[in-house]
Amino acid sequence: DVKVTQSSRYLVKRTGEKVFLECVQDMDHENMFWYRQDPGLGLRLIYFSYDVKMKEKGDIPEGYSVSREKKERFSLILESASTNQTSMYLCASRTGSSSGNTIYFGEGSWLTVV
């Protein structure tokens, strides 16, 4: 069974803080994703990584960066958190690069920026 684990489920951070969201998958998947989920907007792609040290911007990369030093771990970084980054963040992974391969999600990280 695929497991995508997000280490922090609930975080409260102050404006201007640097925030790290960690994600680990145990299925040796090449592709990993960070999505942001907001009511009425669905899931929007922030960043995508197709292999170790490789990354591509998604639809809403502004204010975020990512790191993928190891295949199993994909980190989302908020360099200077702002209140409009209060949201639910979902990590996901997938094997290979075929569009038809299933994407598996983590449980999500609820971030509140005050």
Add this chain to the structure above:
Amino acid sequence: GENVEQHPSTLSVQEGDSAVIKCTYSDSASNYFPWYKQELGKRPQLIIDIRSNVGEKKDQRIAVTLNKTAKHFSLHITETQPEDSAVYFCAASKSYKLVFGAGTILRVKS
């Protein structure tokens, strides 16, 4: 880029009735269309998917239809049960990028 629109945003049905959720997409090159179900406080999970070379796919009470010409696809749930209550997301993809609809909140009243 791809744009996916999903309707309705909320749907209430009586237990045992059918539910239909519709999505349209903009990029005719999209070739993979999954549906995800997200229960309250849980992760989205794939419930069914369809590829562009297939017009319909069924899995027990759930079916998905695809009309490539019109660029729309639909999720059909028959004999709804209270445990079907959740948020449902459609998505479209042609490469690594999966573009999601805004979601439909389905409430099944018993």
